[in-house]
Every structure is written in structure tokens, then in C-alpha cells.
Amino acid sequence: MTLVLLICGSPRQPSYTRVLMRAVEKSLQDKGATTSFWDLREQPLPLLDPEFHENPAKNPNKKVHELVLLAEKADAFVLGSPVYHNSYSGILKNALDNLAIEQFEHKPCGLLSHGGHRSTQPMDHLMVVVRGLNGIAIPTRVCTKEEDYRTTDSSYELADADIKKRVERFAKELLKYAEHLKTMRAQ
Ligand SMILES: Cc1cc2nc3c(=O)[nH]c(=O)nc-3n(C[C@H](O)[C@H](O)[C@H](O)COP(=O)(O)O)c2cc1C
Numbered sequence: 001m002t003l004v005l006l007i008c009g010s011p012r013q014p015s016y017t018r019v020l021m022r023a024v025e026k027s028l029q030d031k032g033a034t035t036s037f038w039d040l041r042e043q044p045l046p047l048l049d050p051e052f053h054e055n056p057a058k059n060p061n062k063k064v065h066e067l068v069l070l071a072e073k074a075d076a077f078v079l080g081s082p083v084y085h086n087s088y089s090g091i092l093k094n095a096l097d098n099l100a101i102e103q104f105e106h107k108p109c110g111l112l113s114h115g116g117h118r119s120t121q122p123m124d125h126l127m128v129v130v131r132g133l134n135g136i137a138i139p140t141r142v143c144t145k146e147e148d149y150r151t152t153d154s155s156y157e158l159a160d161a162d163i164k165k166r167v168e169r170f171a172k173e174l175l176k177y178a179e180h181l182k183t184m185r186a187q
Contacts, residue, residue, distance in 0.1 A: 001034055002032070002033045002076065002175055002178045002179065002182075003034050003035070003036070003073055003075050003076075004025075004028050004033050004034070004036075004075065004077070004078060004174070004175075004178070005036045005038065005070050005071055005073075005076075006024070006025055006036070006077070006079075006080070007038045007040065007077065007078070007079055007080070007092065008037065008038065008039045008040060008041070008080050009079070009080060009081035009082070009088060009089040009091055009095070010040075010041065010081065010082045010089065010114075011040065011041045011089070011091055012041070012082070014154065014155040014156055015041070015082070015114075016082070016149055016156055017080045017081060017082050017112065017113070017114040018039065018041075018080075019149065019155065019156045019157065020112055020142065020144055020158060020167075021037070021080040021112060022037075023158045023164070023167050024080075024110070024112065024142070024171055025037055025078075027167050027168055027170075027171035028078075028171045028175065030171075031171055031172065032175075033076075033171075033175055036070050036074070038067060038070065038095075040091045040092065040095060043067075044063075044091070045061075045063055045064055045067065045094060045095055046061050046064065047094065048094055048097040048098050049061075052064075052098075054100070055100075056068045056099055056100050056102070056103070057069070057072070064098050067095065067098065067099070068098070068099060071099050071103035074107065075107060075178045075181075075182055076107055076108045076109070076110070076174050076175070076177065076178040077104070077107060077108070077109040077110070077135065078109070078110045078111075078112060078174070079092065079096075079109055079110070079111055079112070079126055079130075080111075080112035080113065080114075081112075081114075081122045082113070082114050082115045082122070083113060083114070083115025083116050083119045083122055084115075086119070086121045087121055087122055087125045088113065088121075088122035088123075088125055088126055089122075092126075093129070096129060099133070100133070101133050101134045103133075104130070104133035104134055104135035105133075105134040105135070105185075106134065106135075106136065106181050106184060106185050107135050107136065107178075107181060107185075108135070108136050108137075108138050108174055108177035108181055109126075109130045109135045109136065109137050109138065110137075110138050110140070110141070110170055110171075110173075111123040111126050111127065111130075111141045112141065112142050112143070112170075113141075113142075113143045114143065114144045114145075115143075115145070116145065117145050118143045118145045118148075119143065120141070120143055122143075136181065138170075138173050138174055138177050139173070140166070140169050140170045140173045141170070142163065142166050142167060142170050144158075144160070147160070148160035
């Protein structure tokens, strides 16, 4: 069984990023993965307490503790963010700062972003952070713009055929990396 933890860094409702991440989650599930979706709008985290940087699992805050346990169990991560001031969102950084190398070491991380004209900046900046956590950012990434979606009554729906194909490629690649890196970690 491969467990993937998706962390959504948009506080907006509705959110393009969240819709993209849900499409990725479905694709991962269709390929046999088990997923956990951490939506930072619904499950906000407290401001990082550096006291627990060395051992995040010791953080007494219930929500942080829950996230740390999920991250520890995860074989792979998906990090998604809207473009905020040419980068990724602060709430996603705060979530990552509540975690540490122990949860990410030699695990694959798939990166997603939404905003601008398919700006890659959030993912470019996340790649550096993932490296700092000893994670492995996978080569395929997905970034979207507003025109890639159809607007429904209360939300959005992913509509662009090429992006849908890329979501499939992304999910397939993430699971392949998860499988290989799981073997590597076990050795
Ligand atoms: C704090 C903040 C900063 C933003 N900075 C940028 C930016 O630098 N470039 C850009 O194209 N859009 C920027 N935006 C617009 C968001 O990328 C846009 O609203 C996007 O739809 C958010 O994605 P979401 O629906 O998943 O939350 C910014 C929005 C906010 C709230």
C-alpha cells in the first residue's frame, strides 16, 4: 500500500489549487494509492513553535501532532499552492516548518501550483525547500491558469485536456518514485 499525503496551501474557497489537487488525488486513488488530504483552510495550523524543530512529534498541539503522524506514515507527498507574490503561500510554508527532515527524508514530493499564466514560481521555490527537507521533488509538475477551468455554481472544474493528461502523468510518476524510494529506504 502506498500512502500519499496531499497538503493544500490555499485558504480560498473555492480554490483552483484545491480543485487541481482533488483531481490529482482521484488519479492517485484510481492507481491504487491511499490518500490523506490536508486542507489548510479547513485544518489550519498554529504558528510554528521552533521549540519542536528537532522533534515535531513532541508538539503538544493536536492538529500539528496529527499532521506529523500522517507525514511520518506517508510514502509520498503532494504540495500545492496558489501563486502568492511570485512564490508559494505562507500557510504552506508554516505547515512545512511544523515538520522536519525526519518526515520527508528520501520520499518523493510532487509539486502543483495555480496562478498567473501558469507560473512555475511556487514550485521552483518549493523545490529548494523540499531539498532542505531531504525529500525528492519529482520532475513532472502541474501548474494551471484560470482558463484551464470551467466555473460551476459554487466551484471550478478542471477542463483543459492537456492538463488532465498531465495530472495522469504526474500521479503515475509520483507512485513510481514512491515505490522505488520505499525500497531504497528499507535497505
Ligand atoms: C497574497 C496574494 C498574493 C498574490 N500574488 C500573486 C502574484 O504574485 N501573481 C499572480 O499572478 N497572482 C497573485 N495572486 C492571485 C492568486 O494567485 C489568485 O487569486 C489564485 O486564483 C489563487 O488560487 P486559489 O484559487 O487556488 O487560491 C495573489 C493573491 C494573494 C491573495
